Amino acid sequence: MISLEHVSKTYEAGIPALDDISLHIEPGEFVFITGASGSGKSTLIKLMLNELKASKGTITVGGQNLNKMRHRQVPMFRRRIGTIFQNFRLLPDRNVYENVAFAMRVTESRKRDIQRRVPMVLTLVGLASKYKSLPRQLSGGEQQRVAIARAIVNSPKLILADEPTGNLDNKNAWEVMQLLEKINQDGTTVVVVTHNIEIVKAMKKRVITIKRGCLVSDVEGGTSPKHV
Known part of the structure; x- marks a missing residue:
């Protein structure tokens, strides 16, 4: 479903956001991406949505190589992805x-x-x-x-959620996560960026942790490392 091979992103001012990220997310997975503010989590989501272009490396989403995608193809690509944001929009x-x-x-x-x-x-x-x-x-x-x-x-077939519980109290946050889990159980791949460690630990899903632009851990179900 999603594949990143040695992906780096540097902004125009020369500020590195992501450094040599490689990861693979299979169809039907539920994955959390965690890390401190400024670690590169949201940049990673924007790369998957083709809102940003990688400085180096290859990104494939749903079988499509985003590096080779033409500008006119981007709107149709995004329509096939469900996106959820912190501020609802x-x-x-x-x-x-x-x-x-x-x-x-x-x-x-x-x-x-x-x-x-x-x-x-x-x-x-x-x-x-x-x-x-x-x-x-x-x-x-x-x-x-x-x-x-x-x-x-x-x-x-894919939902990308960037801090979907960031503006919610604990009760509503749990309701939203339970809803996303139900959607995932119906076969949709779900990727959630969050800093809510309490929810991450309780749900026991795969957790990818980003620190200062680097992938520092990839843990399946809160137990065993994967892909790192």
């Missing part, structure tokens, strides 16, 4: 239903497919009764569940 002037439906309209889905699929995913995330609510009328946890519904409505 909902459309403030559209209700819950329209926020989720928007992701399908971008892919030019048929109206009847939108009418069928959107209520289905809102039920999955527990917001079927709030489909008419605007984002400002929802709690932080509810807004993040809308963001998750939007991320999965097109049935992506």
